[in-house]
Amino acid sequence: MDSWLRDNPTVRNIRAAVADLNGQARGKRMPTRFAHKLTTDGSRMPMSVLNVDIWGEDIEDSPLVFASGDRDGVLMPTERGFVPMPWLANPSALLPMWMFLEDGTPFEGDPRHALKSVIDRFSEKGLRPVVATELEFYLIDDSGEDLQPPPSPRSGKRRLGGEVLSMRALDMFDDFFTELYDACEAMDIPAETAISEAGMGQYEINLVHTDDAMKAADDAWLFKLLIHGLARKHGFAASFMAKPYVEHTGTGMHTHFSILDEAGKNIFDNGGEEGTPALRHAIAGCIAAMPASMLILAPHGNSYERFTPGAHAPTGIAWAYENRTSAIRVPAGAHQARRIEHRVAGGDINPYLMLAAVLGAALVGLEDEMEAPAPITGSAYEADLPQLPTTWPDAIAAFESSELLHRILPRQLIRNFLMTKKQECQYYEELTEAERIDLYLDTV
Numbered sequence: 001m002d003s004w005l006r007d008n009p010t011v012r013n014i015r016a017a018v019a020d021l022n023g024q025a026r027g028k029r030m031p032t033r034f035a036h037k038l039t040t041d042g043s044r045m046p047m048s049v050l051n052v053d054i055w056g057e058d059i060e061d062s063p064l065v066f067a068s069g070d071r072d073g074v075l076m077p078t079e080r081g082f083v084p085m086p087w088l089a090n091p092s093a094l095l096p097m098w099m100f101l102e103d104g105t106p107f108e109g110d111p112r113h114a115l116k117s118v119i120d121r122f123s124e125k126g127l128r129p130v131v132a133t134e135l136e137f138y139l140i141d142d143s144g145e146d147l148q149p150p151p152s153p154r155s156g157k158r159r160l161g162g163e164v165l166s167m168r169a170l171d172m173f174d175d176f177f178t179e180l181y182d183a184c185e186a187m188d189i190p191a192e193t194a195i196s197e198a199g200m201g202q203y204e205i206n207l208v209h210t211d212d213a214m215k216a217a218d219d220a221w222l223f224k225l226l227i228h229g230l231a232r233k234h235g236f237a238a239s240f241m242a243k244p245y246v247e248h249t250g251t252g253m254h255t256h257f258s259i260l261d262e263a264g265k266n267i268f269d270n271g272g273e274e275g276t277p278a279l280r281h282a283i284a285g286c287i288a289a290m291p292a293s294m295l296i297l298a299p300h301g302n303s304y305e306r307f308t309p310g311a312h313a314p315t316g317i318a319w320a321y322e323n324r325t326s327a328i329r330v331p332a333g334a335h336q337a338r339r340i341e342h343r344v345a346g347g348d349i350n351p352y353l354m355l356a357a358v359l360g361a362a363l364v365g366l367e368d369e370m371e372a373p374a375p376i377t378g379s380a381y382e383a384d385l386p387q388l389p390t391t392w393p394d395a396i397a398a399f400e401s402s403e404l405l406h407r408i409l410p411r412q413l414i415r416n417f418l419m420t421k422k423q424e425c426q427y428y429e430e431l432t433e434a435e436r437i438d439l440y441l442d443t444v
Helices: 002-007 032-041 047-051 111-124 167-171 174-187 213-233 277-297 301-306 351-368 392-401 411-428 433-441
Strands: 013-019 025-031 043-046 072-077 092-100 128-140 191-196 202-210 237-239 253-260 319-321 328-330 340-342
Touching (some): 002 032, 013 032, 013 047, 013 111, 025 032, 032 043, 032 092, 043 047, 047 411, 092 111, 092 213, 111 128, 111 213, 128 213, 128 351, 213 237, 213 351, 237 433, 277 340, 277 351, 277 392, 301 392, 301 433, 392 411
Parallel strands (some): 319 328
Antiparallel strands (some): 043 072, 072 092, 128 202, 191 202, 253 340
């Protein structure tokens, strides 16, 4: 890791940061000359910091705070190493970290460790997930009283409607997207296709599939940090908020995954369109865990405004072949790439928790050889289907009562996340609509 700094001598300062339960970067800044201490000894930080709420406040009655003396954990660098921070004016680098106890044991409240545990269980069975993510976001001018799309630097005009797959909408912000792709290249984030989406000022960028699920989560987390910062550099906001505009489509984060065996063969591929029994077992696991994992897939108060029939977000629990109205879609295409697209998560998720929940559910389906219901045809919005939790309190209740989640996530993380969401839900009810938008616009 130190060699990266030697190869980048202009870097003047370092950020050492870890993802908390909401995916927020928490950490410290220091001059570059002290970076060697991070790579050898790590950095100490209270374990409770990974369990603060969306405002950055302690969780009331959390056992991580006063009951334990608010003890430190040890942050150590992840295998990612240093990455540049191209959105800052001064040359800077970020060192992603994760938390351990004093004896080197992983801290169970760290969402990155939760994903690592799921990946390790796949490895024990000789399996390896292949993951790709699609990240939707809005570009927003929040300088006035009301949110609106930023004016194009080229024309000075605002894009006041949705323009799906419009080249013009992309070209309006060519400088921004060109700098974004350059920054992704520098940060080793595999950003591929960019498109304009259905919402006003809404876009999507796909990250290329990888057989390293942890890197896929790292990429998504770093991408969100990057685009937030880079948009502000250009004079506007980029937001993954699930529903910034009441009248426009919400922001999702669709996840595609397949699973390779030890020989590198896709276990979902049977040479045809229907896929293998393993495909249906994995789908069944995802379906079984969907109500309980809704709190991870839609973690905030604003998240639930996205789930309305006919608004390009699933509301019923079902799967289908090549059908974007269903919660789980099996895309068409080459049989070697047969995969599952999980379409429930919003753009406001924590990528580590989201992938842990989705991949962990699929693994439980494989372990138990669960049987999936029949795939639906036609519009899922018009079918008689079991429904996803439609309110934040309902999602909290489903999460709290689930036994299945204890096969996927550490008990301590489940407890911490539940306490966090209960506290946030309580205080969210006291906010005005303007305060709610201000809360989530830059944070998630």
